[in-house]
Amino acid sequence: MFREVVSQFRRPVMLYSIGKDSSVLLHLARKAFHPGPVPFPLLHIDTTWKFKEMIEFRDRICAELGLELLVHSNPEGLAAQINPFDHGSQTYTDIMKTDALKQALTQGNHDAAFGGARRDEERSRAKERIFSFRDANHRWDPKRQRPELWNLYNGKVSDGESIRVFPISNWTELDVWHYIHLEKIEIVPLYLAAPRPIVERDKNLIMVDDARFPLTPREQPRTRWVRFRTLGCYPLSGAIESMASTVPEVIQEMLLDRHSERQGRIIDHDQLASMEEKKREGYF
Amino acid sequence: MFERDPLIESDIAAYLDQRIQKDLVRFITCGSVDDGKSTLIGRLLHDSQLIADDHLETLKADSQLGVGNGDIDFSLVTDGLKAEREQGITIDVAYRYFATRHRNFIIADTPGHEQYTRNMATGASTADLAVILVDARKGVVQQTRRHSYIAVLLGVKHLVIAVNKMDLVDYSEDQFLEIIADYNKHSANLGIGSLEYIPISALHGDNVVEASAAMPWFSGQPLIDYLNAVNVTEPAKAVEFRLPIQLVLRSHADFRGYAGSITSGQVRPGDRVTALPSGISSTVERIVTFNGDLKVASAGDAVTLTLGDEIDMSRGDLLVKENGKVEFDASVEAMIIWMDEKPLALGEQLILQSHHGTANVTVDAIRYLLDVNTGKEAKTAVLQLNDIAHCAISADRKMLFESYETNRAGGSFILIDRVRNSTVAAGMISGPVSPWDQTPKDSLEVQASTIAAGERQIRYRQHPCTILLTGLTGAGKSTLATALERCLFDRGNSIVRLDGENVRLGISKDLGFTAVDRSENLRRVAEIAHLMNSQGLIAIAALVAPQANARARAQQLVGADQWIEVFLDTPLAVCRDRDTTGLYEAAERGDIEEFPGVSAAYEAPEDADLRLDTAGMTVDQCVNAIVELLIEKGFVDG
Numbered sequence: 001m002f003r004e005v006v007s008q009f010r011r012p013v014m015l016y017s018i019g020k021d022s023s024v025l026l027h028l029a030r031k032a033f034h035p036g037p038v039p040f041p042l043l044h045i046d047t048t049w050k051f052k053e054m055i056e057f058r059d060r061i062c063a064e065l066g067l068e069l070l071v072h073s074n075p076e077g078l079a080a081q082i083n084p085f086d087h088g089s090q091t092y093t094d095i096m097k098t099d100a101l102k103q104a105l106t107q108g109n110h111d112a113a114f115g116g117a118r119r120d121e122e123r124s125r126a127k128e129r130i131f132s133f134r135d136a137n138h139r140w141d142p143k144r145q146r147p148e149l150w151n152l153y154n155g156k157v158s159d160g161e162s163i164r165v166f167p168i169s170n171w172t173e174l175d176v177w178h179y180i181h182l183e184k185i186e187i188v189p190l191y192l193a194a195p196r197p198i199v200e201r202d203k204n205l206i207m208v209d210d211a212r213f214p215l216t217p218r219e220q221p222r223t224r225w226v227r228f229r230t231l232g233c234y235p236l237s238g239a240i241e242s243m244a245s246t247v248p249e250v251i252q253e254m255l256l257d258r259h260s261e262r263q264g265r266i267i268d269h270d271q272l273a274s275m276e277e278k279k280r281e282g283y284f
Numbered sequence: 285m286f287e288r289d290p291l292i293e294s295d296i297a298a299y300l301d302q303r304i305q306k307d308l309v310r311f312i313t314c315g316s317v318d319d320g321k322s323t324l325i326g327r328l329l330h331d332s333q334l335i336a337d338d339h340l341e342t343l344k345a346d347s348q349l350g351v352g353n354g355d356i357d358f359s360l361v362t363d364g365l366k367a368e369r370e371q372g373i374t375i376d377v378a379y380r381y382f383a384t385r386h387r388n389f390i391i392a393d394t395p396g397h398e399q400y401t402r403n404m405a406t407g408a409s410t411a412d413l414a415v416i417l418v419d420a421r422k423g424v425v426q427q428t429r430r431h432s433y434i435a436v437l438l439g440v441k442h443l444v445i446a447v448n449k450m451d452l453v454d455y456s457e458d459q460f461l462e463i464i465a466d467y468n469k470h471s472a473n474l475g476i477g478s479l480e481y482i483p484i485s486a487l488h489g490d491n492v493v494e495a496s497a498a499m500p501w502f503s504g505q506p507l508i509d510y511l512n513a514v515n516v517t518e519p520a521k522a523v524e525f526r527l528p529i530q531l532v533l534r535s536h537a538d539f540r541g542y543a544g545s546i547t548s549g550q551v552r553p554g555d556r557v558t559a560l561p562s563g564i565s566s567t568v569e570r571i572v573t574f575n576g577d578l579k580v581a582s583a584g585d586a587v588t589l590t591l592g593d594e595i596d597m598s599r600g601d602l603l604v605k606e607n608g609k610v611e612f613d614a615s616v617e618a619m620i621i622w623m624d625e626k627p628l629a630l631g632e633q634l635i636l637q638s639h640h641g642t643a644n645v646t647v648d649a650i651r652y653l654l655d656v657n658t659g660k661e662a663k664t665a666v667l668q669l670n671d672i673a674h675c676a677i678s679a680d681r682k683m684l685f686e687s688y689e690t691n692r693a694g695g696s697f698i699l700i701d702r703v704r705n706s707t708v709a710a711g712m713i714s715g716p717v718s719p720w721d722q723t724p725k726d727s728l729e730v731q732a733s734t735i736a737a738g739e740r741q742i743r744y745r746q747h748p749c750t751i752l753l754t755g756l757t758g759a760g761k762s763t764l765a766t767a768l769e770r771c772l773f774d775r776g777n778s779i780v781r782l783d784g785e786n787v788r789l790g791i792s793k794d795l796g797f798t799a800v801d802r803s804e805n806l807r808r809v810a811e812i813a814h815l816m817n818s819q820g821l822i823a824i825a826a827l828v829a830p831q832a833n834a835r836a837r838a839q840q841l842v843g844a845d846q847w848i849e850v851f852l853d854t855p856l857a858v859c860r861d862r863d864t865t866g867l868y869e870a871a872e873r874g875d876i877e878e879f880p881g882v883s884a885a886y887e888a889p890e891d892a893d894l895r896l897d898t899a900g901m902t903v904d905q906c907v908n909a910i911v912e913l914l915i916e917k918g919f920v921d922g
Contacts, residue, residue, distance in 0.1 A: 003530040003543055003586075007599055031574035032543075032586065036535030119379045126378040126393075142376075146707040147402055147623050149409035150696045152637055156705035170390060172381045181300060183575075252296040 001130070001153075001167040002032035002114070006039055008155035009112040009163070013070070015101070016042040018054040019231045020187050021116030021168065024176055027185045028167060029114070030065070041068035043104055043113070047096040048073060049084060049233035051209050057188045072104035084235045085214050093236075102138045111157055114165045120172045130169045136160035177254065181247045190228045192250065193242040197221035204238035229254075289385055306383070309516055312392040312407040312440070314431040315417030320448045324417065324486035325393055328493070328508065329382055377407045386512045401434060401656065401670035402623040405710060408438035409696070412516035415444045415507070420453045420483070424466045430656045432471055437619065437656075437672070437712070439692050441477035442514055446507060451485040455498045473659070478514075482507050525549030525557070526610075526694065527603040528639040533588055541572055541588035542597060547639065547693035549605070550582040551589070556606035559595050560684055565606050567592040600641025602684050610694065611685050615678040615717040617651070619688075621670075624701070624708035628667035634708065636679060638697035643679040645699070648723070650675050676717050688712035720807055720837045740820030744778045747919045748817040750810070750842045751910065754829040754889065755852030756881045757867055758859030760898040760906075764852065765826035767907050772822065775911075777920055780816045782809050784827035798878050803834040810838035817846055822919065830880035832887040848917070850910060851892035856881050858899045 005012050014029060016022045029038050044058060062069040074082075077095045084092040105113060119126050129145050131153040146154050155163055168176065180187060197208045199219045206213075208221045213235065215221070226239035227250065244250045291299035315321040380391040392407030394400070408414065414435040418428055428445075435443060445467055453459045460483045471479070482491055483502055490496030491506045505513070526547045533541040551557070551568055558565045571578040572588040581587045589603070597603075602610060622628055628647060636645040651674040652661035667673055688695030699709040741747060751768070753761045762783055769781045784805065788795065792808055795801040806829050813823035829835050839847045859881065860868045871879035880886040889895075894913055896906050915922045 007531055033533065033535075034574040034588070035539060035541075035572065036533050120381045126380060127376045144706070147406045147698075147710065148707075149406050149698060149710045150692065151410070152639070152696065152698050154637060154698060154700055154705070154707045156635070156700055158705060161705075170379065170381070172383075172388075174383075178300060178303060182304070248296045248300060251300065252292060255292045 001165065002029050004153060005112050005114070005155065005165050006033075008153075011108065011110045012040045012112040012114065012165075013043045013105070013108060013110040014038075014040060014114040015116075016044045016058070016069075017116065017232075018044065018050070018058045018188060019116070020180060020191060021118070021176060023185050023187050024168060024171075024179055025114060025116045026061075026067075027183060038065075038067060040114075041070050043070045043072065043108070043110075045097055045100045045104060046071050046073045047092075047100070047233050048078065049096075049212075049235060051188070051190055051207070051231065051234045051237075053190055054188050054231060061186070070104070070108065072100055072107075074100035074103060083212075084233060089236055092233075096233075105138060105162065110162060112155065112163045112165055114167060116168060117166050118171050118173070118176070119169050128166065128169065130166050131155060132164040132166065133157070134162045134164060138162070173254070174251070177247065177251045181251065187247075188231060190231055192247075193225050193227040193245045195223045196226050196239070198224045198226060198239065205240065207234055207237070207239055209234040306386065306388050308388045308390065309413065309511065309514070310390045310392065310411050311413040311415055311511070312394050312404070312411040312435070313415045313417065314394050314404055314407075314435070315448075316419070316425065316427045319417040319419050320486045321393070321417050324415075324446065324448065324484070324492065325380060325391060327486045327489055328391075329380065377403050384508065384512055389511065401430075401672065402621060402710075404431065404434050405438055405621045405623075408435050408440050409710070411435075411438075411440050413442040413444065413511075413514060414440045415446050418445055418447050418463060418467070420447050420449045420456075420459055420463070423463050424470060426657045428467070429470055429658070432474060432476070433656045433659060434672075436474050436476055439688065439712075442480075442516065443476050443478070444480045444482060444507070444510065447481065447483045448486050450483045450490060450496075450499065451488055455483075455485075455490075455496070457499070457501045460502075480504070480510055480514075482510065524608055525551050525555070525603075525605045526608075526691070527551070527587070527589070528693070529597055529599055529601045529603065531599060532597060539590070540594060541590050542603065543586075543588040544603075545586045546581055546583050548583050548691060550580055551587075552580045553577075557591070557603050558606050558608060559597050560602045560604060560608075560610055561612050561682065562596070562601070564593075564595050566595055600639075600684075602640060611687075611716055612682050613685070613716045614680075614682045615648075615676065615722070616683075616685060616713050617674065617676055617715055617717050617721075618697075618711040618713045619654070619672060620647070620667075620675050620677075620699070620709045620711040621672050622667040622709050623669065624706065625669055626701075626708070627669075628709070630665075633702055635700040635702055636677070636683070636697050636711075637700060638683070638685065639693050640684040643681050643683050644702075645677050645679040647699075648676045648678050649721070674714070675711075676721060677711070678717075685713050687715050689714075719804055720834075720841075737818075737820070744820050745921060746777050746820075746822060748820050748822055749846045749848055749914070749917075749919045750813040750817055750823040750825060751848045751850060751914075752829065752835070752838070753824070753826045753850050753852060754835065754892075755854060755898075756856060756859045756886055757828060757879075758862040759852035759854040760862070760903070761826040761828075761852055763903060764896075764898070764906050764910075765824050767903050768824055768910055771907050771911060772920070775920065777822060778820065779822045779824060780813075782812060782823060782825045784809070784825075787827075797876065799831065799884065802828065802878075803831055803837075806831075806834050806838050807841070810841045814842050817842065828880055828886070830884065830886040832889065835889065848894070848910075848913065848919075849889055849892045850894045850896060851889045852898050853888070853895050854898045 014025065033039060042062065074096055077100065082092055082095045117125060119128060129148050131148065132140065133144055133146060134140055157163060198205050199208060199221050205226055224241060225243055227242045227244060228237055228239050231237055242253060244253045289299060313321050313325060378393040380393060382389050392411060394404040394407035416428060416431050418424060432443060447460055447463050464481050482504060483499055484491040484507060486492060490498055491502065493506060493508045495506050496502065526549060527544050528547060529542050530544040533543050553568050553570055555568045556565055557568055569590045569592050571581050572590060604610060630648065631646050634645055636643050650664055650667065653664040654672045655662060656672055686694030695713040697711045698707050699711065701708050753765055755761055762785065765781055765783055769779055772779050787805065787809055792805045795805050806827055809825050809827060813825055816823045867876065868882060870876045871882040878884040894909060896909060898906060914920045
């Protein structure tokens with residue numbers, strides 16, 4: 001898949017969210033071009049609200065592997081001091097993630113962008129293509145998606161248009177974890193349980209990662225053993241209580257648990273089929 | 285939310301080790317709108333305990349919004365896009381994932397609407413197996429046949445007919461058996477690899493995961509047990525090594541790696557391989573991967589090979605085992621599925637993309653349109669969305685290809701609109717364009733004679749025609765042809781005799797006796813006869829010509845009004861007795877393959893101009909009958 005994209009496109013880029021799916025994606029890319037280097041840059045959309053450990057991890061991995069890293073934040077969003085506390089998760093996500101991503105892709109003139117989305121994550125993604133067509137405004141139009149037969153992927157685009165490529169589209173969450181285990185892929189330690197400072201809001205366990213967290217007078221961070229199933233911006237990522245501190249333990253806990261992966265993501269609860277709306281807008 | 289395996293709790297490491305061994309089976313589900321397909325999938329996921337608690341809660345909420353009456357509406361599990369959900373229908377292919385203790389599964393959920401052939405073809409293109417739903421109350425309907433036809437066309441080997449809603453026919457065995465009989469009748473000629481019938485109730489779960497208590501008469505397996513057990517590995521015969529080159533990796537000055545995914549067969553260091561189309565051979569040095577060099581790599585593996593020699597290869601080229609052969613031609617015959625709103629325009633420039641690169645192509649001719657409901661062929665000048673047709677395609681360069689039947693990867697392609705970049709069709713190659721259909725080079729022109737046909741008729745006192753004597757070996761074709769030639773010659777006519785055997789000594793000495801070669805031999809004879817006719821001569825052609833289709837093409841080539849087909853209708857036993865050269869015995873021993881009457885069919889002409897039973901007639905009687913016909917038709921004078 002990676003080789004196919006590098007052959008078919010002029011300026012591919014890999015969207016790197018620092019999450020476990022991104023780590024798997026990066027690993028696959030390295031394998032595809034071994035013994036050569038990864039022939040495209042990584043793009044990280046930095047909302048400035050990511051966990052500190054994520055940023056450290058990102059910088060260390062890119063330095064160790066000699067990868068080209070592009071980091072973009074929405075300058076207007078920064079100027080307006082958009083944050084998840086004052087503006088709500090919806091507005092914040094639109095501006096700091098979706099808009100920022102569009103800006104970066106347009107500025108970089110990228111005709112293909114790898115992403116780590118999987119069809120099993122959410123109902124509306126079940127129909128997503130592996131090569132997902134985006135118009136010049138980065139919008140996803142269900143009518144213009146191309147039929148995908150066999151493993152022949154049509155990567156033809158006009159100027160400004162692009163393709164989002166999802167190489168692990170057909171993987172399940174278990175596949176991803178299993179692969180991380182088998183290939184000993186390094187992931188951000190936040191995925192493993194450890195004592196962390198936590199406050200509880202609307203039944204979500206939120207980690208107080210820095211001093212920007214506006215604690216109410218009655219809130220007092222408490223140290224609890226937690227891990228994260230998905231990682232994003234710390235104020236929007238709900239943790240779960242856990243003692244699973246190794247990858248096999250995480251897998252074990254996941255298999256015995258009956259909650260789906262995205263449950264900790266606050267944006268999902270906003271509305272029914274919320275992902276689909278976001279996809280149309282250009283969010284991953 | 286995954287399978288329940290006691291090992292998960294007791295020994296996670298052992299569970300993970302075991303999980304590596306699981307294979308992956310991909311299947312499609314197809315059915316008409318109300319056959320309960322979505323319900324079946326929802327049921328499969330639910331009963332296999334694969335729906336997470338929070339999804340289940342959303343589901344319960346959604347069930348209340350829609351048709352719900354308190355029960356969970358399982359069909360909502362698989363319905364994705366909002367607009368579709370509001371209409372209560374699914375309109376695209378959705379992929380679902382689940383696992384049992386034995387296997388991992390990917391379901392392609394494809395809708396059953398009249399207009400969505402393309403979605404089903406998309407789902408079927410990567411499927412090992414198809415589950416076709418039939419409503420027990422309605423039985424086999426047109427869509428059932430369509431779904432079966434498309435599945436087989438796309439190369440799906442295993443079909444399961446799930447007779448659903450058995451609860452609504454009181455779990456009647458008779459009803460089930462009737463549907464089996466009906467389906468068997470309709471599917472007899474489809475070429476289905478394996479076929480299984482299972483009576484189910486998706487709504488209540490009968491025979492989905494658990495055997496049904498309501499149908500004790502059913503001795504087969506529930507659906508999930510069948511899915512766990514069915515063997516979907518390809519038979520070993522079609523597995524010659526193939527590696528389409530995606531990319532040539534030159535990471536540093538002395539590393540040149542040929543990267544791609546192996547589509548069939550195996551390769552080991554030391555194997556001799558040939559690069560196509562160049563035909564240059566070399567030896568595999570290393571199979572390079574990130575996790576270390578491999579001793580062997582096989583179909584599905586993404587690898588990088590280094591070779592003993594520097595071979596100039598680029599994207600789209602193919603590595604095969606030494607001296608392996610793959611077709612290389614600029615024109616192909618293919619079945620295509622038109623997937624675009626805009627109809628196909630013959631001659632329009634399109635881009636063909638396959639595992640062997642891209643080429644600019646045009647669809648030159650639509651041979652026939654396939655009616656997927658009946659399997660019948662029809663004539664058409666245009667292809668609309670969801671039409672399936674057999675077409676001739678020509679490219680601006682030669683392309684590597686194989687027939688889809690022998691190699692799914694080597695025989696599949698997509699067609700892309702050059703302006704809109706959209707994928708407009710999917711195609712499955714049947715083979716190179718047959719010589720009957722090839723069009724001569726544009727630069728060629730007919731060099732006309734100054735002698736008019738009328739002048740020749742006056743000189744020769746005859747109207748030219750071609751007489752084909754067709755029949756089994758030993759029917760007396762050569763004897764009759766010689767006698768007829770003598771008779772016409774003595775009557776003052778000008779003739780040329782083209783005996784199949786004589787032709788094979790010269791102009792067709794490159795041909796064997798396969799169906800393809802026999803057809804080509806007849807074509808060459810027909811071309812010669814046509815040239816002779818245009819010079820005013822009568823041609824007598826004596827050939828077995830066992831294929832009705834090839835005879836029809838020959839008639840077309842020569843011209844129907846100049847064509848006389850004489851069928852030497854002699855019983856096989858008589859032919860066999862007359863045979864002094866031992867051909868029949870050799871054929872029966874298997875020394876000669878595809879021998880008409882023994883190991884290949886002789887398709888007797890149904891509307892020959894003349895039928896002669898040479899067992900009951902003398903040679904003279906036969907000659908006279910033919911001459912009388914020639915006089916009657918005005919080709920020769922009485």
